[in-house]
Amino acid sequence: MSPSESNTSTIVKREKVILHIDGDAFFVGVEIAKNPKLRGLPVVTGQERGIVSALSYEAKALGIIRGMPIFRVKREFPMVVILPGDYRAYVEYSTKMFDIVRRYVDDVEEYSIDECFGELTGLDKPLGMSYLQIAERIKREVNEELNLSVSIGLASTKVLAKVASNWVKPNGLTVIENKTAADFLQKVPIKKIWGIGPRTAEQLNRKGITTAKDFYDKDIAWIKLILSKPYETIWQELHGVSIMEIDSASKTVYSSIQKTRSFHPSTNDKTFLWSQLSKHIEDSCRKARHFNLVPKKFSIFLKTKDFEFVTALILLPSPSNSPEILLSLAHVQFENIHKRGVLYRTTGVTLLDLMTDFVPQDDLFGSNTRASKFEIIHKQIDTLEEKFGKIVIYLGSTKSAIDHKADKGGTDSEDLDKNLLFL
DNA sequence: TCTGGGGTCCTAGGACCC
DNA sequence: TCTGGGGTCCTAGGACCC
Numbered sequence: 001m002s003p004s005e006s007n008t009s010t011i012v013k014r015e016k017v018i019l020h021i022d023g024d025a026f027f028v029g030v031e032i033a034k035n036p037k038l039r040g041l042p043v044v045t046g047q048e049r050g051i052v053s054a055l056s057y058e059a060k061a062l063g064i065i066r067g068m069p070i071f072r073v074k075r076e077f078p079m080v081v082i083l084p085g086d087y088r089a090y091v092e093y094s095t096k097m098f099d100i101v102r103r104y105v106d107d108v109e110e111y112s113i114d115e116c117f118g119e120l121t122g123l124d125k126p127l128g129m130s131y132l133q134i135a136e137r138i139k140r141e142v143n144e145e146l147n148l149s150v151s152i153g154l155a156s157t158k159v160l161a162k163v164a165s166n167w168v169k170p171n172g173l174t175v176i177e178n179k180t181a182a183d184f185l186q187k188v189p190i191k192k193i194w195g196i197g198p199r200t201a202e203q204l205n206r207k208g209i210t211t212a213k214d215f216y217d218k219d220i221a222w223i224k225l226i227l228s229k230p231y232e233t234i235w236q237e238l239h240g241v242s243i244m245e246i247d248s249a250s251k252t253v254y255s256s257i258q259k260t261r262s263f264h265p266s267t268n269d270k271t272f273l274w275s276q277l278s279k280h281i282e283d284s285c286r287k288a289r290h291f292n293l294v295p296k297k298f299s300i301f302l303k304t305k306d307f308e309f310v311t312a313l314i315l316l317p318s319p320s321n322s323p324e325i326l327l328s329l330a331h332v333q334f335e336n337i338h339k340r341g342v343l344y345r346t347t348g349v350t351l352l353d354l355m356t357d358f359v360p361q362d363d364l365f366g367s368n369t370r371a372s373k374f375e376i377i378h379k380q381i382d383t384l385e386e387k388f389g390k391i392v393i394y395l396g397s398t399k400s401a402i403d404h405k406a407d408k409g410g411t412d413s414e415d416l417d418k419n420l421l422f423l
Numbered sequence: 424t425c426t427g428g429g430g431t432c433c434t435a436g437g438a439c440c441c
Numbered sequence: 442t443c444t445g446g447g448g449t450c451c452t453a454g455g456a457c458c459c
Contacts, residue, residue, distance in 0.1 A: 046445095049445070049446095051445070053445085065442055066442070066445095067442060067443090067444070067445075068442090111440090111441080112440080112441045113441080114441085115441080194439095194440080195438095195439065195440080196439085197438060197439050197440080198438090198439095199437080199438060199439085200438075200439085228438095228451065228452070229451070229452090230438090230439085230450075230451070254448080255448085255449075255450095256447090256448070256449080257447085257448090258446080258447055258448065259446085259447085260445085260446060260447075261445090261446080262444090262445065262446085307443090307444075311435095311436095313434085313435080346445090346446095348446090350447095350448095
C-alpha cells in the first residue's frame with residue numbers, strides 16, 4: 001500500500017446489513033408451541049390481568065384487540081381460548097430464539113423479549129452464504145426447532161430493518177434495499193415508523209406529512225428546523241445511512257426501576273392508595289437489592305381517573321434500598337399530593353439515579369447506621385425468600401394491598417395467607 | 424451598581440418503545 | 442385501541458461559576 005493510500009483514509013463506507021427478527025404474536029406463539037393443539041384456534045393470554053395481553057391471528061380476526069377486558073371476550077366470543085401468561089416460558093423461548101441467531105451472528109442486540117437486531121455486515125463471505133440465505137436459515141431453524149413463527153427484515157439500517165420485518169407478517173422475510181426504500185415507504189403511514197409516536201405523527205400530519213415517504217422526501221434542514229435530534233437520526237436511517245449502532249452489551253444494569261399498578265374502580269381511599277405505594281416501594285427495593293443497586297432519589301406518583309399525573313420527587317439523604325427509609329420519606333409527600341375527593345386509578349414508584357455497589361459511609365448523625373441495620377435485615381430476608389422461591393415477607397403498611405389482591409384473585413387467597421408474613 | 428459572554432451541571436418533563 | 446406495566450433518551454431552562 002502506498003503512503004498516499006493509507007493517508008487518505010481509504011475506508012470504503014460499506015453499506016451495513018442489519019437483520020431484525022420479530023416474533024409473531026409471541027406470547028400466544030409460545031403457548032401454541034407448548035400445546036400444539038391450540039394451533040389454528042383463537043387464543044388470547046392475559047387471564048390473570050383481566051385484559052388481553054396477546055392474541056392469535058385467529059382471535060384478531062374475530063375483532064378482539066389488545067387491552068380488551070377478559071370478561072368481554074368470554075361474553076362475546078365464547079369460542080376463544082383464554083390463558084394466563086406464562087412469563088417463564090416466554091423468557092425461555094426468547095433465549096432460545098436469540099441463541100439461534102447467535103449461531104450465525106456475534107453482534108446481537110436483544111431489543112425486547114420477542115425482538116432482536118443482528119449485525120450481518122461482512123458475514124456473507126465467512127459463512128459462505130448470501131445475506132438472504134443467512135436470514136432464511138435463521139428463520140427456518142426458529143420455525144423448526146422452536147415451532148415458532150417469526151418475521152424477518154433485512155436492510156442497511158435498524159429503522160429500515162424494522163419496516164422490513166413488519167412488511168409481511170406473520171412468517172415473512174423482507175429485504176429493503178436503499179434503492180427501493182422510497183417505494184416501500186410510500187405505503188407506510190408515518191406513525192408506523194419506529195421512533196415516531198402519536199404526538200410527532202400528529203404534528204407532521206398537520207404539515208401535510210402522512211406517509212413515511214413524505215417524511216423521506218423532506219429536506220434534512222427542514223427536519224432539523226422543526227424536530228429534535230432523534231428525528232434527524234430517523235430521517236438518515238430511512239435514507240440508508242446507519243446512525244444507530246447495534247448495542248450487543250447485555251442488559252444487566254438499570255438506570256431506573258419502576259413499579260406501578262392500576263385498579264378498577266378508581267378510588268380516593270387513602271389507606272388503600274398508601275398500601276399500594278407501600279407495596280411498590282417494597283417491590284422496587286427488592287429488585288434494586290437483587291441487582292445490587294441503590295437509588296439516590298425516587299419518585300412517587302398518582303394518576304387520576306382522567307389520566308392526570310401528580311408526582312413527587314424525593315431525594316434520599318443518603319442512598320438506600322431499604323423500604324423503611326423510603327416509606328417514611330414518601331409518606332409525607334403522599335399526604336401532600338393526595339387530594340380529597342379526587343379519584344385515582346394508578347399509583348407508582350420509580351427509583352432513580354441508581355448507583356451500583358454502594359457502601360454506606362458513616363456520617364456524624366448516625367442516619368447511615370440506621371440504614372445499615374435495615375440493610376442487614378433485608379439481606380437476611382432476601383436470602384430466606386430466595387430459599388422459599390417466593391415472596392413471603394412484607395411490611396405491615398403493605399398488608400391491605402396484598403389483601404386486596406387476594407380478594408380479586410379469589411382462589412389464591414388461602415395460598416397467600418399461608419405463605420405471607422407481615423412485619 | 425451595572426454590565427457582558429460563555430461554560431457546566433442538574434432537573435423536570437416530554438416523547439417514545441415493547 | 443379510551444389507555445397495562447416497565448423502561449430509555451432528549452432537551453429546555455435554571456443555577457452556578459468564572
